[in-house]
Amino acid sequence: MITTTDIKIHKTNKSRIAEYDINNVPFGKCFSDHMFVAEYANGKWERSYIEPYQNVPMSYATSALHYGQAIFEGMKAYKNDNGEVAIFRPYENLNRLNKSAIRMAMPEVPEEIFMGGLIELLKLDAAWVPSSETGSLYIRPFIIATDEAIGVKSSDTYKFIIITCPAGKYYSEPIKVLVETKYFRAVHGGVGFVKAAGNYGRSLYPTKLAQQRGYQQVIWTDSKTNQYVEESGTMNLMFVIGETLLTPELSDTILSGITRKSVLQLAKHWGMKIEERKISIREILTAQGNGNLKEAFGVGTAATIAQIISIGCDGKDYELPPVNSRVFSNKIDETLRNIRKGKIKDEFDWMYKV
Numbered sequence: 001m002i003t004t005t006d007i008k009i010h011k012t013n014k015s016r017i018a019e020y021d022i023n024n025v026p027f028g029k030c031f032s033d034h035m036f037v038a039e040y041a042n043g044k045w046e047r048s049y050i051e052p053y054q055n056v057p058m059s060y061a062t063s064a065l066h067y068g069q070a071i072f073e074g075m076k077a078y079k080n081d082n083g084e085v086a087i088f089r090p091y092e093n094l095n096r097l098n099k100s101a102i103r104m105a106m107p108e109v110p111e112e113i114f115m116g117g118l119i120e121l122l123k124l125d126a127a128w129v130p131s132s133e134t135g136s137l138y139i140r141p142f143i144i145a146t147d148e149a150i151g152v153k154s155s156d157t158y159k160f161i162i163i164t165c166p167a168g169k170y171y172s173e174p175i176k177v178l179v180e181t182k183y184f185r186a187v188h189g190g191v192g193f194v195k196a197a198g199n200y201g202r203s204l205y206p207t208k209l210a211q212q213r214g215y216q217q218v219i220w221t222d223s224k225t226n227q228y229v230e231e232s233g234t235m236n237l238m239f240v241i242g243e244t245l246l247t248p249e250l251s252d253t254i255l256s257g258i259t260r261k262s263v264l265q266l267a268k269h270w271g272m273k274i275e276e277r278k279i280s281i282r283e284i285l286t287a288q289g290n291g292n293l294k295e296a297f298g299v300g301t302a303a304t305i306a307q308i309i310s311i312g313c314d315g316k317d318y319e320l321p322p323v324n325s326r327v328f329s330n331k332i333d334e335t336l337r338n339i340r341k342g343k344i345k346d347e348f349d350w351m352y353k354v
């Protein structure tokens with residue numbers, strides 16, 4: 001078993017940080033100085049190291065590239081006013097990564113490797129964590145199958161890698177979404193509940209079609225009846241109808257979002273009425289028609305809270321109340337930000353100090 005003391009650290013001799021304004025970079029395009037790598041072979045995680053972020057040589061026959069044995073996580077670290085760095089709920093990501101690994105016939109990553117690698121990496125690259133109000137260091141842990149082999153079988157070798165990038169807002173404006181009833185993100189018995197790379201690849205074509213029509217994202221519906229909403233883009237979905245917070249119940253077609261879980265925990269703590277259940281498009285549009293649909297928003301790690309301003313369905317756009325009238329989602333957004341930036345008490349023990 002590898003422990004943190006076994007992580008070989010090779011530091012860069014020249015930081016690239018001065019090349020960027022880390023409080024003002026586009027999402028996912030500028031990577032911090034180092035990356036963590038653990039290698040799996042012979043039935044175990046054999047070695048781990050941190051090295052300068054770099055391109056690595058890879059065979060074009062690498063199995064992850066052909067059959068999608070690739071999974072990932074998204075998580076964030078924040079810097080408080082004293083310059084201390086803390087990660088939001090990392091054990092939730094570890095648990096979900098391992099659920100994804102099991103479903104995709106990949107090896108699970110032990111806690112020592114996941115947390116050990118993460119902490120060492122963030123200690124080295126702490127300067128890359130933005131200090132701005134809405135900034136964070138986006139952390140991308142992922143596992144790829146690395147056998148050089150074209151036969152369809154689960155790989156014998158893997159790499160678990162963590163890279164990071166400073167990030168600001170994912171969506172700069174509230175989004176328009178289109179209800180999608182022809183293409184589906186996930187099917188029962190499939191992999192929609194885990195963070196498999198292929199879930200994202202398959203979403204791009206319908207999203208492109210929606211974008212050509214002026215929407216930023218789609219609302220995915222269930223593949224059996226096309227009547228129930230599931231997620232929006234890469235996010236879980238939430239609505240406030242009347243005084244109730246509604247969100248689709250988890251199933252094998254819906255990702256168990258950590259932001260989703262946190263929003264529900266806060267809402268429950270505040271005494272809000274919550275319903276986790278199937279939600280039909282009809283119910284949403286009826287509520288919009290009679291003025292009861294107060295708020296609609298996506299929740300996810302990258303986006304945190306993405307306000308939905310308009311829902312397109314069957315050739316018609318249904319407009320939603322202005323964002324500044326949305327009491328619940330604005331309060332959630334602010335509260336999450338304050339917890340993450342250490343401005344209010346972390347009552348739920350969500351922040352893990354580096």
Ligand code: COI
Pocket residue numbers: 073074075200234300301302303
């Ligand atoms: C996340 O919110 O972390 C995601 O997975 C969305 C995306 C950047 C893939």
